Amino acid sequence: xxxxxxxxxxxxxxxxxRELDGSDAMNPDPDYSAAYVRLSCDDDSEGxxxxxxxxxxxxxxxxxxxxVEQLLVGRNVGTxxxxxxxxxxxxxxxxxxxxxxxKGVMHMAIGxxxxxxxxRQSRVAGLPLWEYLAFLSPExxxxxxxxxxxxxxxxxxxxxxxxxxxxxxxRERADHLRTAGYPAYTTSPGWLGYSDEKMVRLARxxxxxxxxxxxxxxxxxxxxxxxxxxLARxxxGPDIRIAIDANQRWxxxxxxxxxxxxxxxxxxxxxxxxxPDDVLAHAAIRRRVSPxxxxxxxxxxxxxxxxxxxQAGAIxxxxxxxxxxxxVNENIAILLLAKQFGVPVCPHAGGVGLCELVQHLSMFDYxxxxxxxxxxxxxxxxxxxxxxxxxxxxxxGRYVTPTAPGFSARMHDAxxxxxxxxxxxxxx
Amino acid sequence: xxxxxxxxxxxxxxxxxRELDGSDAMNPDPDYSAAYVRLSCDDDSEGxxxxxxxxxxxxxxxxxxxxVEQLLVGRNVGTxxxxxxxxxxxxxxxxxxxxxxxKGVMHMAIGxxxxxxxxRQSRVAGLPLWEYLAFLSPExxxxxxxxxxxxxxxxxxxxxxxxxxxxxxxRERADHLRTAGYPAYTTSPGWLGYSDEKMVRLARxxxxxxxxxxxxxxxxxxxxxxxxxxLARxxxGPDIRIAIDANQRWxxxxxxxxxxxxxxxxxxxxxxxxxPDDVLAHAAIRRRVSPxxxxxxxxxxxxxxxxxxxQAGAIxxxxxxxxxxxxVNENIAILLLAKQFGVPVCPHAGGVGLCELVQHLSMFDYxxxxxxxxxxxxxxxxxxxxxxxxxxxxxxGRYVTPTAPGFSARMHDAxxxxxxxxxxxxxx
Numbered sequence: 001x002x003x004x005x006x007x008x009x010x011x012x013x014x015x016x017x018r019e020l021d022g023s024d025a026m027n028p029d030p031d032y033s034a035a036y037v038r039l040s041c042d043d044d045s046e047g048x049x050x051x052x053x054x055x056x057x058x059x060x061x062x063x064x065x066x067x068v069e070q071l072l073v074g075r076n077v078g079t080x081x082x083x084x085x086x087x088x089x090x091x092x093x094x095x096x097x098x099x100x101x102x103k104g105v106m107h108m109a110i111g112x113x114x115x116x117x118x119x120r121q122s123r124v125a126g127l128p129l130w131e132y133l134a135f136l137s138p139e140x141x142x143x144x145x146x147x148x149x150x151x152x153x154x155x156x157x158x159x160x161x162x163x164x165x166x167x168x169x170x171r172e173r174a175d176h177l178r179t180a181g182y183p184a185y186t187t188s189p190g191w192l193g194y195s196d197e198k199m200v201r202l203a204r205x206x207x208x209x210x211x212x213x214x215x216x217x218x219x220x221x222x223x224x225x226x227x228x229x230x231l232a233r234x235x236x237g238p239d240i241r242i243a244i245d246a247n248q249r250w251x252x253x254x255x256x257x258x259x260x261x262x263x264x265x266x267x268x269x270x271x272x273x274x275x276p277d278d279v280l281a282h283a284a285i286r287r288r289v290s291p292x293x294x295x296x297x298x299x300x301x302x303x304x305x306x307x308x309x310x311q312a313g314a315i316x317x318x319x320x321x322x323x324x325x326x327x328v329n330e331n332i333a334i335l336l337l338a339k340q341f342g343v344p345v346c347p348h349a350g351g352v353g354l355c356e357l358v359q360h361l362s363m364f365d366y367x368x369x370x371x372x373x374x375x376x377x378x379x380x381x382x383x384x385x386x387x388x389x390x391x392x393x394x395x396x397g398r399y400v401t402p403t404a405p406g407f408s409a410r411m412h413d414a415x416x417x418x419x420x421x422x423x424x425x426x427x428x
Numbered sequence: 429x430x431x432x433x434x435x436x437x438x439x440x441x442x443x444x445x446r447e448l449d450g451s452d453a454m455n456p457d458p459d460y461s462a463a464y465v466r467l468s469c470d471d472d473s474e475g476x477x478x479x480x481x482x483x484x485x486x487x488x489x490x491x492x493x494x495x496v497e498q499l500l501v502g503r504n505v506g507t508x509x510x511x512x513x514x515x516x517x518x519x520x521x522x523x524x525x526x527x528x529x530x531k532g533v534m535h536m537a538i539g540x541x542x543x544x545x546x547x548r549q550s551r552v553a554g555l556p557l558w559e560y561l562a563f564l565s566p567e568x569x570x571x572x573x574x575x576x577x578x579x580x581x582x583x584x585x586x587x588x589x590x591x592x593x594x595x596x597x598x599r600e601r602a603d604h605l606r607t608a609g610y611p612a613y614t615t616s617p618g619w620l621g622y623s624d625e626k627m628v629r630l631a632r633x634x635x636x637x638x639x640x641x642x643x644x645x646x647x648x649x650x651x652x653x654x655x656x657x658x659l660a661r662x663x664x665g666p667d668i669r670i671a672i673d674a675n676q677r678w679x680x681x682x683x684x685x686x687x688x689x690x691x692x693x694x695x696x697x698x699x700x701x702x703x704p705d706d707v708l709a710h711a712a713i714r715r716r717v718s719p720x721x722x723x724x725x726x727x728x729x730x731x732x733x734x735x736x737x738x739q740a741g742a743i744x745x746x747x748x749x750x751x752x753x754x755x756v757n758e759n760i761a762i763l764l765l766a767k768q769f770g771v772p773v774c775p776h777a778g779g780v781g782l783c784e785l786v787q788h789l790s791m792f793d794y795x796x797x798x799x800x801x802x803x804x805x806x807x808x809x810x811x812x813x814x815x816x817x818x819x820x821x822x823x824x825g826r827y828v829t830p831t832a833p834g835f836s837a838r839m840h841d842a843x844x845x846x847x848x849x850x851x852x853x854x855x856x
Contacts (some may be wrong), residue, residue: 025523026522027522027523027526028522029522030523030526031523053523053526053527054522054523054526054717055523056495056521056523056524057492057495057523057524057527057534059491059495059528060491060492060495060527060533060534061527062489062492063487063488063491064485064488064533067484067485067487067488070484093484094454094455094456094457094458094482095455095458095459095481095482095483095484095485096485097454098455098458098481098482098485098486099481099485099489099532099533099536100532101676101703101704101727102703102705103528103531103532103705103729104527104528104531104532104533104534104535104729105483105488105527105532105533105534106532106533107532108490108527119454127591147707148679148680148703149702149703149705149706150679151679151680151681152679152680152681152709152712186612248529248671251576251577251578251579251580252578252579252580253579274577275529275530275576275577275732276529277530277531277577277729277730277732278577278732278735279707279708279736280707280736280739280740281577281580284580284831299529301531301532302702302705302707304705305705307706308705308706308708309688311708312708366573410560420526
């Protein structure tokens, strides 16, 4: 037994808009922020989680986290089974569900709480989350999945089959992971607000650092995109993959035209070419821009959208996010769906703490679900890691496998105080 | 010029769970609620709007409404053009957009604010909203539409063509509407928590009152559904349409099986058979349950989902909601999409104030978009109208055309005080 005794919620914002870090075609001036939750249990264990936002409205997510409190405090969360039950209790609460259903602010808040529970769970077990998850039994893992709305693509038995097929060789993949790490790519050179010179310099540095893939933001201006893409290709040479990311800027025709215009510079994937809700548009774009791959998912609201993206043949690359859907639980469902359809998962990261979290999910996927690192990379953006107690580490273009217990979710108390909004010293 | 000077926001909740009004397969015990906004301008004009919720979490929407305040206060909202600009400013604010994008709590809050602006606009013009909207120029109407993500199905020129085709005969349809009203159907008999006797009695009363369509909630228990459907069919006879509503309870196979089991009792449509996000599942269900029609939309998050439901041939009946999407603006887009695909719109209503609002949208649609009432009905649920200053009125199964200026959105001050949560007398 381990009973949730309290939660504390804080509004944390970093004034990133001052340097245009994170600027793209849809988000010109983000202040990277986190609605942060720490939950405490009667046995003095704790877990941390957060929703990443880009500034205004972070307080709305704070209120949503507080709305979960009355459903959470007093619950037993001691075992994986208890976590599955808790996820159902929060997600199926009919009154809160109305606010989505299963999307937007309320869903993200529930996701942060579930992530905090998994942080606690793996800390108590003394294992990094990836390893704790990877060696749960197939039944314990499948229990975490809400199969409602999934059974036309994946049912419980099929999910068990996937996990059981991976089970005999989990140990050897975990051993490999500990020495090899997990492939990363970097978005740091490509922010739209950066000058050509800064972009080229950072792109060259990325290659020198061992990355085999970088990403450029596109979509604000076609001429700029072509010039930047040409410069980037010249800077990195023909063998480095360059992904491009339009951050939902286009309709179908615009997307097709823009990708074809950039095709001479060999873009590897086009990310978020249009609305994240638009399964059919992604499918239409994919048919017309092949062999450039189509990638999306960082704004996909839940497993139902991912299921349809896969059913419709709309994506070549699935980009789950650790903090937009309903936490580890829903991401287990999404990893299983991706495996079922044979689509590689290349998670979204960056923001505040997303690299810290999502590395665990891809490592779990490698050990226990897909069993593969082929054509799989986790995004890495090199900022704000200094605020985390166990920051993600990338060396020679690969995430170093975390060894500390937990989900790497804990922020330094000093950072939480300094960047508290609006009262912290950084905002004074 | 008319400048927004302030907004006031309140948390209003009605303890409806005490009588199981509104109970269905997903929502066993709702407390019908409203996150309510009143905005005031420097010329002393006012407008009211609200988000309907079912209890817990209403405070999250209140916070979201407050988050819009800084973007709204000081804006000029004097003309339809100003409203179009304001909609874009709120919806495209990059930091707030991250919280959806265009879905869930933040989107609903922006919708309520836009509805309040239209309430103000039509009040100042001295016209009920339906009539104010109906006689705007095609250009003014099309300006309200955000065509981003729509152009693969409907572009600006096509939208103008629709509105221009209806323009010459708008006057005669408006005249007809004033005398004939607009067809309604009633859900009042069919709540899942009602006894068989109460359901049968209310179904008979509905027919006696002039309704030609009623609706039953289904989806919790197959045997109950069959018994209730049989009783309802016997009570109303063969000529009254009986819609059934599963409130998202099923996966594809469950839905097909359940509808086929109820087919002997001739259900007219199956509403929300599965997840509102699942375009492909609705399309699959529709192919297999025909001639029973498939209806959905009350939880569809935005125009992009409606576009896909239409593109995929997933629905026979489009059920827009007045207070879930981005207000009048996005609903104009949705009405135009429905017309483009030739699908009738039968809006969702009930809740708190949804009948009051949505009647205006269907009446506008009849006069200026679809030009038809064929197979179109607006839901009516007979509760909580007494709290509104200009309550919706249904006589002989038809909505009586509103004549008072505005969007019928204003709640009595006494109701707002009594049901304020948690401080109001009703909650003491």
